[in-house]
Amino acid sequence: MHTQYLAHTVADPLSTSLKYRELLEKRRSIRFFSEKPVSKQIIENILMTASSAPSGANKQPWTFCAISSASLKAKIREAAEKEEYVNYNGRMSDAWLEDLKKFDTNWEKPFIDIAPWIVIIFKHSYELKENEEKATNYYVNESVGIAAGMLISAIHNCGLVTLTHTPSPMDFLSKLLERPKNEKPFLLLPIGYPAEDATVPELKKKDAEEVIVWFE
Numbered sequence: 001m002h003t004q005y006l007a008h009t010v011a012d013p014l015s016t017s018l019k020y021r022e023l024l025e026k027r028r029s030i031r032f033f034s035e036k037p038v039s040k041q042i043i044e045n046i047l048m049t050a051s052s053a054p055s056g057a058n059k060q061p062w063t064f065c066a067i068s069s070a071s072l073k074a075k076i077r078e079a080a081e082k083e084e085y086v087n088y089n090g091r092m093s094d095a096w097l098e099d100l101k102k103f104d105t106n107w108e109k110p111f112i113d114i115a116p117w118i119v120i121i122f123k124h125s126y127e128l129k130e131n132e133e134k135a136t137n138y139y140v141n142e143s144v145g146i147a148a149g150m151l152i153s154a155i156h157n158c159g160l161v162t163l164t165h166t167p168s169p170m171d172f173l174s175k176l177l178e179r180p181k182n183e184k185p186f187l188l189l190p191i192g193y194p195a196e197d198a199t200v201p202e203l204k205k206k207d208a209e210e211v212i213v214w215f216e
Contacts, residue, residue, distance in 0.1 A: 030161035032198035033115040050151035056138030061124035068117050077112035080167040115190035122183040144186050162189045
């Protein structure tokens, strides 16, 4: 069954595209958060924006766990730092550690319990029917990746900041949040306002000539 598509139109597509480009070019990954509260309704709005993403066969293979509980954030930080300590002290290659030097990062992750919210995205490797039979999901990583990108854009659009964090391995998140066996942790994002003294590394994005190939 199909229904009529209601097109989204703008008066000046060129100007609109430039303004959106300029908006997202100001986005940065932030590791220093303010404790200033963010309303639950704002978080719900940005998560539902992400959940409007396209997905393979419209299976929508994601769950967003939104956490403001201080005690639960503390447990997640403790478990994440346990894994990250191992990463920074032997699990990561020398080349990887060298590439991270410009970010001045280490195994400590205070943003997990300082940010007012953390959102953990779980991907559904498959669906579980009521009788415990498995149902196939399609293009799961691609679908969840698109939703994550839309989430990051929505966060920036309302004046908040975030960081894509992937403590590895991430299985502890499934246990702490008691997620079903078909869900696997995909990404952890602290969400909030930047600290007044927040800093970011000086980085350069690739130019158009480096990332676009035109065929006209």
